[in-house]
Amino acid sequence: MWTDIIMVLLTLTNMVALGTSRIRACIRIVAFQGVSLGLLPLLTHPFAPDLLIFAILNTLLKGVVFPVILVRTLRQLNVWKEEDPYVDYGLSLLAGPFVLALSWWISSRLPLPAAISSSMLIPVALFTLFVGFFLIVSRKKALFQVLGYLVLENGIYAFGVAVAFQQPLLIELGILLDVFVGVFVMGIAMFHISRQFDHIDTDRLSSLRS
């Protein structure tokens, strides 16, 4: 029941991320997604102390640290909206449900180890993954690429929670550290790109500076 509600929240946050042109709103919604996912292992697995530590760390990092870093970058860059992405927002919104249907189809043919707590977990995790990819390829502003990367990571995380029953804490912490360093470095890189080129449009990065 609770897992299902989190999965629906995940789907809806994905849709919002697909449909919004405001970068700050997107940062918030991805943070919300991260927090709701951080609570997921507490619901699907039997309680254990290291699980609790991990959930708290995860929630703090995705719900507080990442948004703070990204909003600070946003302020420095002074870019608040993406006006014309490669794929229009309305079209992205309509693409969402079809991608969900596709991931449902894929998950129905995926050989999985038995006993997954909810039938929605795998399809929605795949959906989140695809939405992350979609955000990366269909938006021009570099900040959306970072957000797409975070959504992608959320999808992988949800998949991991569903499939791997008890990953060692160390590996999970390692992944979290990787993501943290990734976002940190990307924030700095974006700042330098915008200082050098006066924009962060990835489609214009391939042309030489005149």
Added chain:
Amino acid sequence: MINLKEIFQPLAAMLLAPLLFGIINRVKAFFAGRRGQPLLQSYYDLWKLLNKGAVYSTTTSWVFRASPVVCLAAVVIVACIIPLGARNVISFSGDFVLAVYLLGLMRFFMVIAALDTGSSFEGMGASREVQFSMLAEPALFIGLAVLARLTSSLSLAQAFSSVTPQVWASHCATLLLVAAAFVIILLAENARIPVDDPNTHLELTMIHEVMVLDNSGPDFAFIMYAAAIKLWLFSVLLVRVLLPVGSMPGWASVLVSITAVLLIAVLVGIVESCMARLRLIKVPHLLFSAAALAILALVFAFRD
């Protein structure tokens, strides 16, 4: 022999529908700190208009004169289909298709009557109306298809009476998505605020209101009345998705539905007081999101 409980439902729609506008106006007045019109103002307006004569432009043809009558007739038939309680006067397998297409017929006549006047403003309004309803109608159909799928029944009365608390417990997410889509469709189809502002009489931004600029007297009364009944019907759809009244006994379900419909008018009033109209370019985006919500609900419904 016509059942009293069946005939009561279209009668309730026809009697109480103008009240919805009164409630919306009162709520908006409350938010603005005014006292507002009397609750029955739309009835007075209708009465006043019915007692006047109609003026017809010489450029119009019979289409313009037929349109208000067709609109009202179509919407009254729909009022006989969409059930408040257990079963309405007209109920058969697949009746929701008839209901949606009758609403489509109503819109079609409004649009060709607007084009018939030859006014460029009305043509603009007609074009917008058609563009937005083109996006809203699939969402409505998909939402109804989700209901049909969940309750495995093709008639509205049966589908709605199968929306029980048990169904809500097991398909809460799906039904909520459908309800959210229906809210957006209700606001768009009835030209309420995020899509169209019924109060502005500025032709460049209007959609619905601009199409009826040339109608006067009884014709205009018919169109207003039809619009009120349409709002009533969409509210009933929303209420029947949201509330599992089907499991209540006879008259209780009807009374609860009517109260809930009036509450929806309050909700519309609150939305209108708190929100600004969207830019016209943004409206398709809103309607796309309604369609996306409905399709999501469909995917969830097919899961199990």
